[in-house]
Amino acid sequence: MSAHEVVLLLETDPQRGLSSTEANRRLERYGRNVLPAAGGGGVLRRILRQFHNPLIYVLIAASVVTVFLGEYVDSAVIFAVVLINAAIGYVQESRAEAALDSLRSMVRTEARVVRDGELRSISSDELVPGDLVRLEAGDKVPVDLRLVRLAELRIDESALTGESVPVDKLEAELPVGTPVADRRNMVWSGTLVAAGSGTGIAVATGAETELGQIHRLVGAAEVLATPLTRKLARFSKVLTVIILVLAAVTFAVGLLRGQDAVETFTATVALAVGAIPEGLPAAVTITLAIGVTRMARRRAVIRRLPAIETLGSTTLVCSDKTGTLTENQMTVRALWTPDGGYEVTGSGYRPEGEIRDDGRSSEALRWSLLAGAGCNDARIREQDGEWTLAGDPTEGAMLVVAAKAGIDQDELAADYPRRDTIPFDSTRQYMATLHDERVTRRTVVLAKGSVERIVSMCRAEMGADGALRPVRAEAALHAAEELAGRGLRVLATAVRPPDGADDGFDDSSLPGALVLTGLQAMLDPPRSAAAPAVRACHTAGIGVKMITGDHAATAGAIARQLGLLDEDRRDRVVTGTDLDGLPAEGFSDAVENAAVFARVSPAQKLRLVETLQRRGHVVAVTGDGVNDAPALRQANIGIAMARSGTEVAKEAADMVLTDDDFATIEAAVEEGRGVFDNITKFIVWTLPTNLGEGLVVLVAIVLGATLPLLPTQILWINMTTAVLLGLMLAFEPKEAGIMRRPPRDPGRPLLTAALMIRIVLVATLLVAGAWWIFQWEQSNGADVAQARTAALNLFVVVEMFYLFSCRSLTRSAWRIGFFTNRWLLLGVAAQALCQLAITYLPPMNDIFGTAPIGVEVWLRILAVGVVAALVVAVDKRLRRNLG
Known part of the structure; x- marks a missing residue:
């Protein structure tokens, strides 16, 4: 169809x-513009997944064999534990996926749409067929669009078609049956705008888009595995083999000693179930999920769970300047023309203030x-007393300063209607627009861009009286240098006046045809929380480097305000x-020594990150633009901006900051640790509990003695303590001084030698204590059931005391505050009630012996x-003194 036919069919207005x-x-x-939720394979498949674990296979096998041996109570208890573990895993998996879905929704795609004749920014899920949508470089296409206007529009369709090179788009009609990959007058939902700009009419939303059709066929469920959980999965497999081998050896030793086969097998089952840490996978998942939620509350949305683990190892943050270290609310503070300079008052997007011209008038x-x-795609508007910007902050600042001089954007658009645009990109370094002058009907070109680029394109400069004279490039560059030295961002403006020759409008015709009119210098002040956050990172052993495309003097001025540069260390700006x-x-x-990198290209930024990684750094990189995507992908942690960031940057990132604030990075590192x-x-x-339980059984088999603990009792200990005691550590608040430690070495094992020694020490105390009390009670007239009950409760009580010690791996339990984790206190109370129940309730006595x-x-x-608590405390104290 022609574009006109599409307009008629969808009953919309192309303007x-x-x-x-x-x-x-x-x-x-039509419903919201969202894809159907990716299915998890149904409830049954999700339930079955909970049993897909080598350790669970061992428990199921033990349950089946005990049935054949006539130990029906033991079999029922073991199988009940398997079911409880599966139920916990199912509920937690469902909650974790729901939490991640809700967190993903926080990073919602914004779309620019024309409604009621006005350009608005709305959530992409509110788009409907017939909407007029505008696209700019860096955007993620929100719906399937038929193009009606475009300027050098190129789309990266690799996610949809596999085409590795961005596709040039056009407005022409195409033959019926043209394949999707060749429909160059269409852009597709989920693809990325690589360059240029365009406007299109939404022809399909949600599940009806091309992406939606693929989504229905293949789904898009996110895998929640992380490096840590993969290590634990490997650990489970290795542990399963060790347990089976040890169980087989134990069973053989029992038979060789002439012990009853059924009793020996019961002991072997006890050893197997005791050595299995049933609660470990659930605890890790829950702790990660709680961490994700905590980070979200501090405005850091984790898109990929491995980011949580890597954050604890970050040694260096390479940050953008604009919007991350600064407010991203540009305000023009100074103006320069070839005949003099002007100061501007007021701040933000509210058009209040004045240009102090001392009564001078200037045509330039x-x-x-x-x-x-006029050479501007942004809009400022007032809503509920607040002035907001739709568009680029730099363009917003230029709109506001023009408004302070009485220039209204709507009136300007009427007097100088736009005919064509050369959009800005990082290679071109300027933007230009072609306009008709309503009164004279002649054309005028308006341009803005980097000072170096605009000045190089100018043949003349304009004086205060409007007369043209040869351009003085050195004066303009010197003025820009002085303004940048004040921490201001400087852009140059130029025109091709109505009386100039109309020699076309493209990249080849403008150089040498423009007239320099002046410079506009704007300030994006540092965020109030940025300097303290930089100091906190330095204290935590994390370096901070600024990488920006801005002028070196501007970057240096902001860096000194943030504490990235000393006043006398200007050589660290590269x-x-x-x-x-x-x-x-x-x-x-x-790269290692410099703190600020200015006027850096995307390729250079990528090379910087690669070099720092080769030097052993774990690098976090922030970015918001299309040109930041390569570095974000290369970084150990890519961090994108939710408010100012392009969809390309968000797609490449591991984490998204919902407030675009550098201080949130410091908060996220703290939460990750x-x-x-x-x-x-x-x-x-x-x-220690699993090791101690296994050793208790092994000692009994070797000595040919009565088991101090039955398999069902061991399962009771493992499951109740894991849920009521161990999981409470997931809610443990961060320790004081966590950001004064150096970053964790990523090559360091999860458990250090000191911690392994402590695990063995506590396990030894458990084995010795359980055997002592088991033998003591029997020697003082207690029967086997009472002696086993004493050993069972000893295991749990020692775990309770040890739990408080584990609230800090290095400091005394009393120094971190007894009441700072109320969940742990509630868990201990609940566990105590459970122990009283299993000890004194007759039904529990019958089931668990x-x-x-x-x-x-x-x-x-x-x-x-x-x-046990005192021994662990002494161990901590000795290691602190020795360390």
């Missing part, structure tokens, strides 16, 4: 778009303001030109718990 009323009606009819100033406001002139060995040293600490604490807490015990037995158990 004004849909009305708000019609858009709402279509939204109700008027044309500079016209160029800044430009892209400087980098290109360095030999390979000098390049690496310069806390998550890793809590996972380590759980592992250090749970492994326990029996009531006296107060004096509890006192002996508590004494062992106190001894």
Whole structure:
């Protein structure tokens, strides 16, 4: 179809778009522009996944064999534990996926749409068929669009068609049956705008898009595996083999000693179930999920879970300047024309303030303001007393300063209607627009861009009286240097006046045809929280480098305000030109030593990151533009901006900052360290129990003695303590001084030698204590059931005392505050009630083979718990003193 036929078919307007009323009606009819939720394979498949674990296979096998041996109670309890573990895993997986879905929705794609004749920014899920959508470089296409206007539009369709090179788009009609990959008058939902700009009419939304059709066929469920969980999966497989081998050896030893086969197998089952850390996978998943939620509350959305683990190892943050270290609310503070300079008052996007011209009038100033406001795709508007910007902050600042001089953008558009555009990109370094002058009907070109680029394209400059004279490039560049030295960002403006020759409008015709009208210098002040965040990173052993495309003087001025540069260390600002002139060995040293990199190209930024990684750094990189995507992908942690960031940057990133604030990076690193600490604490807490239970059974088999613990009792210990005690460590608050430690070495094992020694020490205490109390009770007249009940409760009580010790792996439990984790106190209370139940309730006695015990037995158990806590405290103290 022709574009006109598409307009008629969809009953829309190619200039004004849909009305708000019609858009709402279509939204109700067609639904939101979202893809159907990716299925997890159904409830049954998700349930079955919970049993797909080698350790669970061992438990199921033990349950089946005990049935054939007539141990029906033992079999039922073992199988019940398997079911409970599966239920916990199912619920947690469902909650984790729901949490990630809700977090993904926080990073919503914004779309620019024309409704009621006005350009608006709305959430992409509100788009409907017939909407008039505008696209700019860096955007993610929100719906399937038929193009009606474009300027050098190129689309990266690799995600949809596999085409590796961006596709040039056009407006022409195409034959019926043209394949999707060749429909150059269409752009597809989910693809990326590589360059240029365009406007299109939405022809399909949601599941009806090309992406939606593929989505229905293949799904798009995100895999929640992380490096840590993969390590744990390998650990489970290795542990399963070790357990099976050890169980087989134990069974053989029992038979060789002439012990009863059924009793020996019961002991072997006890060893197997005791050595299995049933609660470990659930604890890790829950701790990661809690960490993701905590980060989201601090405005850091994790797109890929491995980012949580890597954050704890980050040694260097390479940050953008604009919008991350600064406010991203540009305000023009100074103007320069070839005949003099002007100061501007006011700040932000509210058009209040004045241009202090001391009564001077200047035609060059008027044309500079016209160029800044006319060669402009942004909009500022007032809503509920607040002035907001739709578009680029730099363009917004130019609109505001023009408004302060009485130039209204709508009136300017009427007096100088735009005919064509050369869009800005990082290679071109300028933007130009072609306009008709309404009164004279002659054409005028308005341009703005980097000072160096615009000045090089000018044949003349304009004086205050409007007269033209040869351009003085050195004066303009010197003025720009002075303004940049004040921390201001400087752009140049130029025109091709109506009385100039109309020699075309493209990249080849403009150089040498423009007239310089002036400079506009704007300030993007540092964020109030950025300087303290930089100091916190330095204290934590994390370096901070600024990488920006801005002028070196501007970058240096902001860096000094943030504490990245000392006043006397100007040599630490390196430009892209400087980098290109360095030999390979000098390049690496310069990258390591410099704190600020200015006028850096995308290729140079990528090379910087690669060089820092080769020097052993774990690098986090921030970015918001299309040109940042390669470095974001290369980084160990790519961090994109939600507000100002392009969809290309968000797609390449591991983490998205919803407030675009550098301080949030420091907060995310802090949360990442806390998550890793809590996972380590759980592992250090749970492994002594499993090791101790296995050793208790092994000693009994070797000595030919009665088992101090039955398989069902061991399962009771493992499951109840993992849920009621161990998981409470996931809620443990971050320790004081967590950001004063150096970053964790990524090559360091999860458990250090010191922690392994502590695990063995506590396991030894558990084995010795359990055997002592088991033998003591029997020697003092207790029956086997009472002695086993005492041993069972001793295991749990020692775990309770040890739990408080594990709240910090290095500091005393009393120094971190007894009441700072109320969940842990509630868990201990619940576990105590469970122990009273299994000890004194007759039904529980029948199921688990326990029996009531006296107060004096509890006192002996508590004494062992106190001894264990004291031993761990002494171990910590000795290691602190030795360290």
